[in-house]
Amino acid sequence: MYIVLGASESGAAGEFLWEAVTVADGRVGSRRTVPESKLGQFVHEVEDSNRPAPIRWVWADSRQIMPLFLAQGISPERSHDLRLIQRILSIATTHSQSHITFAPTLDLLQESPEKPWGMLPPARQIQGQDSLFDDGFLSASKPDTGQKTAPTASQLAVELQTQLRAIEAAPHPRRLKLLAAAESTGGMIAAEMKFHGMPWNKSLHEKLLVETLGPRPAPFERPAEMEKLATEIREKLATPKLNVDSPQELLRALQSAGIRVKSTSKWALKGWAEENPQLAQQRRSLIEPLLAYKKLARLFTANGWNWLDEWVQDDRFHPSYEVGGVVTGRWGAHGGGAMQIPRDVRTAVAAEPGKMLVVADASQVEPRILAAMSGDEKLALAGRGTDLYLGIAKIGEHTGSALNERAQAKIALLGAMYGATTGESGKLMPHLRTMFPQAIEFTERAARVGEQGGQVSTYLGRVSPAPSSEWFERQRRQATAEDERAAMAASRSWGRFTRNFVVQGTAAEWALCWMAQIRQKLRATTLFGKPLQSQLVYFLHDEIMIYGPEREASLCEQIVRDAAQAAGELLFGHISVEFPVTIAVTDNYSTAK
The missing domain is CATH 1.10.150 (DNA polymerase; domain 1)
Incomplete structure (x- = not known):
């Protein structure tokens, strides 16, 4: 059974009201109005009272509703994210051989520049840098007149029926249903990982920055170590007023100094140095300060103090993912560098006392x-x-x-x-x-x-x-x-x-099923009669990280291995292909690989 969650049509003043509408066998059934402050409790009670019959919750966008659930202490078991599935079906209709006919009844793919409906204002932003909570959290008040309004439950129910008809009419409806379920679960997992955050020791990170770059500089100034290298670069290139951060100026200075390169990239510079073996050592000495400067500049701009201020709260990095952000279905990221954590800063990903990281990497997916x-x-x-x-x-x-x-x-x-x-x-x-x-x-x-x-x-x-x-x-x-x-x-x-x-696209589907299986098993498994506290906190293509008490690590390790093979069977049935994973149980991410 599907239960659609959308805005109530009553429009009463005061607390924002949601409406829950059941959809079964393609028909709309009962309705119930729920105050926003009670929505999490309502979902929890409905799931409990309907076990073992599965409830699949339907909403417009996981990015908007999941923070509300998580703030109220719950996370639904199953979902159907209408925005994510609309995107999949809309692209499928462009392919005549897919034999999918779909015309959305609501435009859920249009990204509005305004803040999402029912949301708190975003957190403070540093100029030119994406903010941690740029999509905010659901508030308990109805949006002001003129702002983007939430779709009603009735509107969403019609869109759901349209999507389900398109899926049922597809050449392989079972597969497309699985994709819809996996993609929607991915939306919930992304929200959960952002909410709970990845362990990130701010003190360790700050220590690394000071040791590598020098003390934190004043605004619009370079760190001391970068300034030293900039001075050395100007001297070697005989260009006293060179702005080292300007690619155009730097390229002209390099060429004037006899360094014949077409770009200032590391590979272009190294290629020039090695093209003449007899002069290689002399040439390397010319470009070494610039290569060192580039390395420090990457650290300073990508994971420096500003990044730390904006993305790490209470020793947690809160990555903002875009599920299916790449056309193949791979995830993207909304700033913060969630899809690439440089090795230089991984020492900051440290477990607290009594806890461990379980880092799993699927082998040759x-x-x-x-x-x-x-x-x-x-x-x-x-x-x-x-x-x-x-x-x-x-x-x-x-x-x-x-x-x-x-x-x-x-x-x-x-x-x-x-x-x-x-x-x-x-x-x-x-x-x-x-x-x-x-x-x-x-x-x-x-x-x-x-x-x-x-x-x-x-x-x-x-x-x-x-x-x-x-x-x-x-x-x-x-x-x-x-x-x-x-x-x-x-x-x-x-x-x-x-x-x-x-x-690559099918590998992304396998990864979604892998994470969905891990999430399900983490929720269902108990230790000494108590639910596990361990949580999925990070994902990158074919790598996941679980964080939790040390006593749960061995259980989590087995869950991850079992889930990998289960994901393969979920997609392809019982086949002879194995999906092994390499697992490291560690207190620091830098030692995981």
Whole structure:
């Protein structure tokens, strides 16, 4: 049964009122009005009174309603996020072969520049930097007239019915239902991780900054260590007034000093230094201060004192995720650097006394997803009970193939999934195709679809976007040899995109199911008759972090391993592909890898 939560149509003055509307078998049923202050209690009581029958709560946007639930001490078990599913279905309708017909009844994808309905004002922001609570928290008051208003429960119920009809009419409704459930659970998990926060020792971070950069500088000034390096750079380049932070000025100064580079990137500078072995040492001494400055500047701007002030509250980093923010279904981040925590600052991710971090990294997910999707049993066998790349190398050794080293296997298989056809990957491709014909044909078929301007989908049904109108115009415009080359390059580029989309997108679906299984098991498991306190606090593509009491660590470790295999079975059924995970139980993130 679905229960839709939206604004009440009564519009009474005072406390904001919600309305709960049941939807079962496609029909709208009972209604109940609930004051906002009692909404969490209402959800908890309904879930308790309806066990074991599952309730799936429906709302417009997890980013808006989940902070309210969490502030009231509850988090629903299941949900259907209408915004997230509307995005999936809307893209699917652009693909004629998806056979999905969907016309949304509400526009839930339009991002408003105004603050979301029923929300508190955002936290203080530093100019030019995203704020920790830029989407605020639900308040207990109805928004003022003129602000964006909340969709009513009746409006949301109609949108739900429209979405469910589209899903049921899809060629693979079971898969699309699973994608809707997984994506919606991802929305809840993202909100939970933001609310609870990742352990982040502010004192350790500040100590690291002082040791590396020097004391905290005044506004608009550089830290002392950066200023020293800036002075050294000016001296070496004989440019006393150089603004080291200006790429244009810096490039001109480098070229004037005889450093012939086209950009100021680290790789361009290192390439210039190494291109002449006899002068390499002399050249390295010229660019070393600049490379050191760049490293300190990255720390200062990405994870310096301003970042610490804005994103770490009470020794917790509150990452702001965008579920499905990438077209493949991978997550993105709304500032704060949640999708990339540099190694330099990981020492600050430290457990409190009596607690531990359980850091799990899924091993070679995309190649294993390829084995599952393509049904290539030989590739599945290569990864059973061992490192998959090593397994490929052993098969190559036993069969007399030139593809008989782990490093080669990794290069070849990644090349197959990402479309690398030149260099060593291109040379090894014939051997890989001989060993795993089904897997390679699967990727090449996806590439051919893209090269012809077609769309592909993940295993559960997320559809890739169509090429742009400019792409199609380029294919039509082939009057000259240059036009033909441009058309061919664009065709191959889009083929590489679709080749990888099917695998990376399905790997993202596996990761969603993995986290959903972990979340479910953490909620259902007890220790000495008491619920676990451990929580999911971080996620990055194929890595998760659980934080909780040390006594629960071994239980969490087993939950993570079981959930990985369960996620594979949830997607593909009982197959021979394994989904192993590497787990580190530690008190500091810097030692996890």
